[in-house]
Amino acid sequence: MKQQDYLVRAVLGANQARVFALRTTNVAREAQARHxxxxxxxxxxxxxxxxxxxxxxxxxGEETVTIQIKxxxxxxxxxxxxxxxxEVKGYVGNPFVDLPLNREGKLAVGxxxxxxxxxxxxxxxxxxxxxxxxxxxxxxxxxxxxxxxxHSEQIPSAVVLGVLVGLDQKPIGAGGIVLQLLxxxxxxxxxxxxxxxxLANMSAISSFFAADGTPEDILEEYFSNLNPRIxxxxxxxxxxxxxxxxxxxGLLTLGRAELQELVxxxxxxxxxxxxxxxxxxxxxxxxxxxxxxxxx
Numbered sequence: 001m002k003q004q005d006y007l008v009r010a011v012l013g014a015n016q017a018r019v020f021a022l023r024t025t026n027v028a029r030e031a032q033a034r035h036x037x038x039x040x041x042x043x044x045x046x047x048x049x050x051x052x053x054x055x056x057x058x059x060x061g062e063e064t065v066t067i068q069i070k071x072x073x074x075x076x077x078x079x080x081x082x083x084x085x086x087e088v089k090g091y092v093g094n095p096f097v098d099l100p101l102n103r104e105g106k107l108a109v110g111x112x113x114x115x116x117x118x119x120x121x122x123x124x125x126x127x128x129x130x131x132x133x134x135x136x137x138x139x140x141x142x143x144x145x146x147x148x149x150x151h152s153e154q155i156p157s158a159v160v161l162g163v164l165v166g167l168d169q170k171p172i173g174a175g176g177i178v179l180q181l182l183x184x185x186x187x188x189x190x191x192x193x194x195x196x197x198x199l200a201n202m203s204a205i206s207s208f209f210a211a212d213g214t215p216e217d218i219l220e221e222y223f224s225n226l227n228p229r230i231x232x233x234x235x236x237x238x239x240x241x242x243x244x245x246x247x248x249x250g251l252l253t254l255g256r257a258e259l260q261e262l263v264x265x266x267x268x269x270x271x272x273x274x275x276x277x278x279x280x281x282x283x284x285x286x287x288x289x290x291x292x293x294x295x296x
Contacts, residue, residue, distance in 0.1 A: 006235045007057055007086065008215035012226040016185035017195065019228070020057060020178040021215035022236060024050045027088060028163050028171035030238035034277050037095040039165040041075060043107045045095075046163035047141040048080040049088045050176040053236045055120065056082030066121045071139055073114025074099070081275070086236040089275040107165070113139030118148055142176075149180065156181040158199050162206030173210025177202075177218060191226070198222050240276035247271045247280050248290070256294050263287050 007022035028046035031037070037045055048067055055065045061084060069078040076093025099108040115136060122130040132152035137143045142161040149157035157180045164173040179199070185191055202222055219228040251259065251269070262269045269282045 003212060003214075004235060005237060006215065006233055007053060008219065008233050009057065009231045010219055010228050011182075011231060012179075012195070012223055012228055013188070013191050014184060014227075015182060016188060016191050017179055017181050017226075019180075019219065019223070020054045021175070021218050022050065022053060022177075023175045023209050023213075023215055024053065024236060025171060025174045025209055027053070027236060027238045028174035031090065032170055034238075035091055035095045037092065038098045039169055040099050040107045040109060040112050041092050041095045041097050042165055042169075042171055043163040044075055044078055044109045044112055044141065045080075045090055045092050046171055046174045047109070047161040047176070048078045049082075049090050049238065050161050050163075050174065051141065051145050051159065051178070052080035052082040052088045052090065053086065054176065054178045056084055056086065056088065057234070059084040059122070062125055064123045066123075068119040068121070069113060069116070069136070069141070069144075070119070071114035071116035071136055073097075073112045073139065075112040075114070078113070079274070086234050087239040087241075088236065089238060089240040091274050107163075109141065110139035113141075115139070118144050120148065120152070145178075158195075160199070160202060160205050162204055162209075164204070164206035164210045173206040173208070175205055175209045175215070177205060194226060198226070240273060240278070242273040242276060242278060242280075244280050247273075248282070251282065251287070252290055252294065256291055259287055259291050259294070263291070 005023050005026045010019045027049050031045050032042045052067050064083045066081040074094055074097045078092050080090030082088040097112050099112055102108040118134050118136055120132045134148045134152055137147045142159040146157050146159040149155045159178050161176040163171050166172040263284050267284060271280045
């Protein structure tokens with residue numbers, strides 16, 4: 001039986017730092033299967049889905065968060081969207097991008113992403129959507145989000161994300177750690193020094209999960225001397241909330257002229273969800289009914 005993906009929320013020291021540790025191997029595998037991504041694209045998308053789940057864990061109720069990574073590299077951007085229930089979905093602009101390994105012998109995610117900007121949009125159920133934006137630092141996703149937390153939200157953070165791809169080009173280990181200093185840490189330099197030392201000596205997190213490690217194992221192995229205390233755990237998964245009804249509403253927003261053009265060109269209209277690649281079909285009869293609805 002395969003291990004389940006889940007997120008652990010914990011605190012360190014005397015409530016001096018909070019930690020989100022999560023395993024997302026199945027999430028990354030599901031995304032790869034749906035989008036048929038290359039190893040480089042799988043790593044970029046898997047990392048983005050992982051950090052999206054962490055941002056989702058910071059939400060409440062029906063709030064949602066969407067990540068947009070707009071770079072000038074051949075990946076042609078990344079989009080990931082998550083909610084507070086541990087559900088995430090996402091896609092990349094070019095799922096088939098194939099690049100040589102970088103200088104460190106790792107998948108060239110930064111080169112695939114390129115230069116550009118990172119956007120985080122939070123829908124809090126209000127009239128306006130909160131948006132934070134920062135320039136991409138390396139395109140490696142983890143570095144970029146550490147910069148985002150520090151500069152857009154003023155929270156000193158360390159972000160470690162990883163996806164290990166097997167010989168069959170499918171993810172075999174994925175997950176992440178997000179560590180954020182809380183106000184009580186500011187006056188304790190010794191605590192900060194210990195934390196930095198642990199992070200500097202941390203091995204590849206993707207290999208850790210590929211070897212059946214758990215989020216709790218990470219807390220014990222790397223932060224045992226910092227008094228880790230688990231607050232809660234919650235499952236995470238890849239899930240798209242698209243529906244035929246939602247796409248029908250989208251078709252209606254096209255207006256009469258564009259709907260008529262679809263009727264004239266094809267026997268039916270096919271709409272493919274960007275997030276999960278599921279196809280929805282609308283016959284000419286259904287399209288004509290939409291036109292009549294707009295005419296009333």
